Amino acid sequence: MIKLLTFGSIMRQNALKYKDKTAIVFQDTTRTYGELNARANRLANALSKRGFQKGDKVAVFMKNNAAHIDIIVGLSKIGVVIVPINYRLVGKEIDYIIRHSDSRGIILTAEYAEEISTLLPNLPQLDTILVVGETKHTQMRDYEQFLESADDSEPDVVVNETDPFYIGYTSGTTGKPKGAVISHRSRVITGMVAAYEYKIDESDVHLVGGPIYHAAPWIFLVMQLMVGGTLVIHESFQAEEVLADIEKYRITNTFLAPTMYTFLVNTKEEVRAKHDLTSIRVLISAGAPLATKTKQEILDFFSGADLHEFYGSTESAITLNIKPKDIRNKERSVGHPFPLVECLILDENKEPVQQGEIGELYFKAPYLLDEYYKNPEETAASFYNGYFTVGDMALTDEEDFYYIVDRKKDMLISGGVNIYPREIEEVLYTHPNILDVAVIGVPDPVWGESVKAIVVPRAGSILTEAEVITFCEGKIASYKKPKSVSFLSELPRNPSGKILKMELRNIFWKDQQMKI
Incomplete structure (x- = not known):
């Protein structure tokens, strides 16, 4: 029995509907929806044979690659919770997330095998360690061989929409990172509404330029796969490679952080002139405020594209979005609430502020986290009457456009x-x-x-x-x-x-x- 409002079930349907259509492109690897689904099933069945059950956790420690998509689809089919880890973390930082998340497995790329091996003596709970690429570590198994150990039949596991999809650990800029528990329902609805808001469908080609362990790239790759489009995945961001692939694959949309856009618009004129960028029609930015000057530079650089800027977080997905028609004349605004989102701006006494006054932004939506993993105190402190906050300060203008003034702590x-x-x-x-x-x-x-x-x-x-x-x-x-x-x-x-x-x-x- 399969519940349909889960990512795994949607990918099962897409494997039937778009069997021979290209789902992902990564370097020299191209996979159709049928091939992606088969590999995901093999991974899911191999983990089930190892005794993994719904609710178990598997950490993922790698740069962007094709296997990353196998993992997201495969684990979602058996209800095993994915724990993405920032590959720039080291030692104790990695150890903390593995321990805190109760991960019993980890999948990594070979370049990080040595890093992880140094942690293993103190992580006896890790009973399954899979490596994408060659490794000589005896405690680690080859990822491809592991897939070959199982068949590609659809897993017989009941996964509910309210089950956890992944645990996204926050940046930890002010202390230990918190694990935001995100349900299938949350991210599936996010993907559906994002496709509606940004006008994305099966004809689109999405460039994955940001790290997949981060919430925003995750949202948009899920969105594109849900509607049957194609992902072109970059291992890491390189401005000239982005420009080249926009032309090569006729990229139609992408999400990039502001610093990435800054690198793009500051590439040398002779580099820009080499590439046809006219296929791009939707650009999306978030992760940090997009400076007004940078907005104008992006619009000049991609003259035929629509630019959106959204405000969101690991915990809340997309909360506010400013559309292309407003982005030029509403400087510094992040627009209006995303579909299905309700917002409040409250003062220190939890009373609504007047228009133009600054207060703390609270919001409710079907995209919210369920909780901070093993942190009931922080969970309770972040909610008020069903509304959630990450501590950002905001105001509205006379047309009800929202402005994020700053982080409360800043x-x-x-x-x-x-x-x-x-x-x-x-x-x-x-x-x-x-x-x-x-x-x-x-x-x-x-x-x-x-x-x-x-x-x-x-x-x-x-x-x-x-x-x-x-x-x-x-x-x-x-x-x-x-x-x-x-x-x-x-x-x-x-x-x-x-x-x-x-x-x-x-x-x-x-x-x-x-x-x-």
Whole structure:
């Protein structure tokens, strides 16, 4: 018996409907929907023979590749919960997620075999370790041989829509990462509505340019496979390879983080001129705010494409989305609630704020996490009357467009006045010689905190502190202007593109008894 509102059941149907159609392209590998479904069934049946049951966890530690899709489809068919792990993590970080998630299996690529092998003596619960590629480690099994050990019949496992699909661990920018438990129902409905909102169907070709372990690329690959389109998967993001493959495979849509778009629009003119990019019709951005200047550069670069920017999270999928018709005239807005989403903006007393006032954003939707795994306290603290928050501050304008002002934790207080760094960053991004910028609060003996801008200059340019501060005059209130400026060659970011402001703050707050 198979419940239909699960990803595995949809892929079973698509294997019948689109049997000979290309589902995925990865480097020299091309697989049809029929081939993908058969490989996924082999993996599912092989794991079942090993004693894996619905609710067991399997970690995935690899860069993007074709096997990643086998795993997502195959595990979903038997209700085994996928635990994607950021392949940039090391040692104790990996150990924590494997332990915390109760993973009893892990699938990795050969390049990470040595890293994982050093952890195995302290992880006796890992009874199945599969490697994509060659490995000499005796505790690890070859992934392809493992698939060959089982047949490709449809698994006989009842998977319900409310069963967990995967556990997505948050970035952990302010402490230990939390495991967001995401159900099949949540991501299947997300995929359906995203296809409707972004006008994606079986004729589309989607470029997977971001890391699949991250929530956003996961959402969009699920979306494209659900409607019967094709995925072109990149192992990692390389701007020139993206441009080349847009032309080669006639890519029609993609999701990329803002930093990726920045790399694309800053490629050399002679590189851009080599490629026909006219097939692109839908571009989607999220993961960090898209600077107004960057939006314009993207629209100029891909002149025939529609650009969407959404606000969301691992826990909530897509919450707000601004459509192409509004993206030029609503600077810094993330639009209106995504279909099936309800939003509230509440003050500290959980009372609704007035239009134009800043408060904490809460929302409810069928896309939300079920819970934070083994963390009832954090789960309870994040919900209020059925509405969920990740602690972001927002406001609405007279047309009910939403604006994410900043993360609640990023807000700084100077002389008792709340200051939201994102507003200042937007101004600084318009400086022609500023490539990247982060604004934080630093200790101030008089005001408690003062505004500091940390700037990455564009290559070949020379900037001074005075020039940066003067640039803000007349553009924002004087109390919001940076009081100091530091320069770096690059800002620390996590793989989803979010600036790690905690790392920057620690430089200035490490000797302070109080950290505001």
